[in-house]
Amino acid sequence: MSTHSDPQGQASNPDTRDRVEGVLRAHRERRHPIEDHGAPSSSPTYADQLQVGTIWAAADQPYMVKNRQREDYAESRQATEHSGAGRKIRRRKLKSPTKLTGTTWKYSIKRTFAEFGRDGCTDLAAGLTYYTVLSVFPALIALVSMMSFIGQGDTTRDFLLETAAGLVESDTMDQVRPIIEQITSVQGAGLGLILGILTALWTASNFVNAFSRAMNRVYEVEEGRSILKLRPLFYVITAALLVLVAVSAVLLVVSGPVAESLGNTVGLGSTALTIFNWAKYPVLLLVIAISIALLYYATPNLRQPGFRWVSAGALVAIVVMVLATAGVAFYITNFGSYQATYGALAGVIIFLIWIYIMNLVVLLGAEFDSELERGRQLQSGIEAERTIMLPPRDMSTAEKKSKKYEELVAQGQALRVTRGETSDPEASWRR
Template identity: 55%
Template structure:
């Protein structure tokens, strides 16, 4: 009960709903660069065309019609564009740089949740976030490859390589476990690598991550069901209905991810309190790096000292002016 109440309080105090809105903005900006990078990765294996077509076919039946009508032209334009030839690596790096904006923003939100300033220097932080973004894109590539190998695609592949019905049935079940593993690993990486705190250990699945994943799946299913059957966004937003629905869904997902992170943070606080550690106000997890935060704190102290000197000099000048006025009056 303490952890639940503390999580709800900190979720509000940390402004996680506002942070989720910021993450949604960053995610929208990062989606298309990430897709470009994804197509570039798939093109290395000669799979961009068939994989993208299969993903678009599957996605059409799962998302609301308004959203699909809005994003389909942009998706087809980006995903079906031929991958760059000589400039493949350059294009991939540029797309990776753009897509990393969400990961960096998620790290800043995690620092707020864990009550720690960012202490990693600009070069170190960017390298870590770029590597993490690249790893997440690789995981997304694997997830897409697993996702498209289902239904008619899986049957066609199975017939081509001589797999029987039993083997295809096993694969159709196993693929969901593989997709679940990819999602769990991706969330675990976000929770572990983005904040400037040294976690006690890397956990494949934490309580907060488990809650976030389960709630995100249920919330997505409920939201899409509501939009498809009861929501009438076209009447309110007109041509922008699809965009609004997409933004609302991404906002819900980001808010849930931050709530899961708050759960892990408050569980850690409870553990520290039970161990006799003073964690009522701040968690006592060590920072990954303090170089940048120490430098920033030093500059802040120097600025405050200059401000104090300015105030003191102003007071000294004022007292001197008063004394001179008294001498002239006398």
């Protein structure tokens, strides 16, 4: 018997309609508990309006709904482990992205670019660029103080002046030179070191704070840690980053002459300097990898599966950084017209563009890491299509803010129901 279709393209065969209705019915029955929890009923109550993470809050607090999904998943997993099936689940769960199938890799890469645009990473990178620029001079003060403390203040000043001369025009250099000389002429390395580090910690920690908010956007989680927990954490991360920057500066400024002198001592001569010039770049890449890994692991309000010195996202970020830097230099050298457009400010504009691209690349690596985690969970059978099922570090502050917001919403509803007579939700429910 042939099957005919109606004008709207739906099959008219009764068996086909039954199968379709059966699939839809099964799909509705498999709805996540979050969809039913707190759903409107024939007799809603005031308490329903104040439930954080329910369908009532889904419109303007989607991250709280996702947190409730993570809580439901954690509870179901604990129940499964207590029932005796947890060992099988742990054995099936993928431990590394290297075990992902080709199809999962393709999906993760495709979704990385989709989420990169969906999360507005271009705007996030612009904000990070602003905080990076604010952190440059305080970080330079701390760096010069550290180098002066070990007797390399003059070498650092010459290196900074030489680097700046290669980035900006001569007219701009006349304005930049006094600033660098003033920064590098701090009297008393001990006092300058203390003041510089404290100022740099306070200023540069704002960049870490902004990066934390960007990472929360990437993983779609609300910040629930209190400021008493966040600020000390950001200071520690910033201090660690400053130490890594100081190590890089030592490699660039100090180690060359030291390597040459050691080579002359052991009889290698210029060979030691040649070896060092080739070896310092892998070490610099390692320092960059550790810095990115630290930001990826510690800043988001989610418990990562584990700290990795070099994650897949960090590796992608480093490779793209190198390629992007080479591409920007090639474009400016051969095709750019910044000098004709901006004149003396061309070097500054180029520097800002380069920082912006670097922040874009770091956020792209974070998106790639998050989507690989999603792919690992999906291939393991975890429902992570919409929410990456990683436990949050702390949600107490976010829940308090969300409850206060829901109270405001309830007051607004009271105004609507009573036509402006009262904003007391309890009074409106009694009417």
